Amino acid sequence: MAERISEAEFQVMEVLWRDSPLTAQDVAARLEATGWSLTTVKTLLSRLAAKGALATTEDGRRYLYAPAVDRAAIAAGESRRLVDRLFGGRPAPLVAHLAERGELSSADIAELEALIRELKQ
Amino acid sequence: MAERISEAEFQVMEVLWRDSPLTAQDVAARLEATGWSLTTVKTLLSRLAAKGALATTEDGRRYLYAPAVDRAAIAAGESRRLVDRLFGGRPAPLVAHLAERGELSSADIAELEALIRELKQ
DNA sequence: GCTTGACGACTACAGGCGTAATCGATACAT
């Protein structure tokens, strides 16, 4: 459990979080933009299945793949790792960093503001 | 430029961001908690110097190491990567995630609130 | 001067990752 997922693997997961179950072909088709060959995608699918991040069900001679882990759980874990590692666990400096580089649109700021208001109660 | 720094390497950088220049010995001493051998630390220092993240000045027969990259720049870059990858570039969902898991203390929330207020002008 | 200890350089090596080709089996079309 709690197996780490690499970046390329994560992109594969994204496809399946969006729509599943899918065959290897389908997944590869949706990853056309990456330029990866079909075999590359199959390798990633196998590795993900091996580490328990994907569930497979047989469909004749092939597999249908579906996520076995929650996207939110992965995202939360990664976020926490980063915030711990870079900012001693405090999220404000992270936001400050993003802000400093002009990475925050006013929509982002409004969104954060609303979120904060909500958190305060 | 823009060479990526691995996690172990990052820990070495942390030491030098806190206090520099230092000899390999000194760095290793401050990383005692990791249990790494002296040679391991030296390897990491070499790799960091090779990728331009550290500057070295000769001090007799040995080197003094000092950061050649800004901690803030690294942190900002990593933050952006994560937010892009996991949250489509929008930081609010990240904060929401941290909040959802009870990762935010009321001090954190206050800090964020102050930051937002500042950003709004 | 000779030994010894410390230094950086070089070498090592297993595991993960990105990327992919090949292989053996099977389903399907003819």
Next chain:
DNA sequence: ATGTATCGATTACGCCTGTAGTCGTCAAGC
């Protein structure tokens, strides 16, 4: 029935990473 396309499994391979040992050299103490 036979050829062909397709599947997953297996193998490949170079790079990065974590972790560390060895080597040649030089400085310092005796």
